[in-house]
Amino acid sequence: xxxxxxxxxxxxxxxxxxxxxxxxxxxxxxxxxxxxxxxxxxxxxxxxxxxxxxxxxxxxxxxxxxxxxxxxxxxxxxxxxxxxxxxxxxxxxxxxxxxxxxxxxxxxxx
Amino acid sequence: xxxxxxxxxxxxxxxxxxxxxxxxxxxxxxxxxxxxxxxxxxxxxxxxxxxxxxxxxxxxxxxxxxxxxxxxxxxxxxxxxxxxxxxxxxxxxxxxxxxxxxxxxxxxxxxx
Numbered sequence: 001x002x003x004x005x006x007x008x009x010x011x012x013x014x015x016x017x018x019x020x021x022x023x024x025x026x027x028x029x030x031x032x033x034x035x036x037x038x039x040x041x042x043x044x045x046x047x048x049x050x051x052x053x054x055x056x057x058x059x060x061x062x063x064x065x066x067x068x069x070x071x072x073x074x075x076x077x078x079x080x081x082x083x084x085x086x087x088x089x090x091x092x093x094x095x096x097x098x099x100x101x102x103x104x105x106x107x108x109x110x
Numbered sequence: 111x112x113x114x115x116x117x118x119x120x121x122x123x124x125x126x127x128x129x130x131x132x133x134x135x136x137x138x139x140x141x142x143x144x145x146x147x148x149x150x151x152x153x154x155x156x157x158x159x160x161x162x163x164x165x166x167x168x169x170x171x172x173x174x175x176x177x178x179x180x181x182x183x184x185x186x187x188x189x190x191x192x193x194x195x196x197x198x199x200x201x202x203x204x205x206x207x208x209x210x211x212x213x214x215x216x217x218x219x220x221x222x
Binding site for chain 2: 004034036041042043044045046049088090096097098100101102103
């Protein structure tokens, strides 16, 4: 079993839809969680950084962490074609090393 | 503000040739520095990280090495490239464990 599991997609949604992206993990010691957006042939861009459980909101983006279920989510409201990218989750116990998911490809159709 | 520079953006190298990729960070001091590799359809694989000058930790034994000759400079090297070294190489930094990574723009390496 991989430490971090992420559905590769692609996930296609119409413009304006609410998008839900998810990752599951197996290591209960993970307590730092990140979401990145990566456009084709570019470096990943940090979207959200959360510690422990709970929700964090930033504009159209909301990150949720459920440590009891070992499950994290990223919600995108009012999705736009410019949101079309690969979304990567990453998590850490708090040391120097983050474990990344393989990414979910999102396509927002105009 | 802090910025990270990584070059070159694209590189095509023959098998057996040497490699040197450079990464520099501006606007901060004593950053934690990282080299990742991203293969097609796979996640980011941590190759090396450094918490200070001359301090390098290797995560995956392989054909690559890293060096940190200056506080804000991180170099990825190989003496002889293999076909399996092809991939997208990303440098990243963060000030400390309380923050997420900031990635560079990446180097796409093709070994032919």
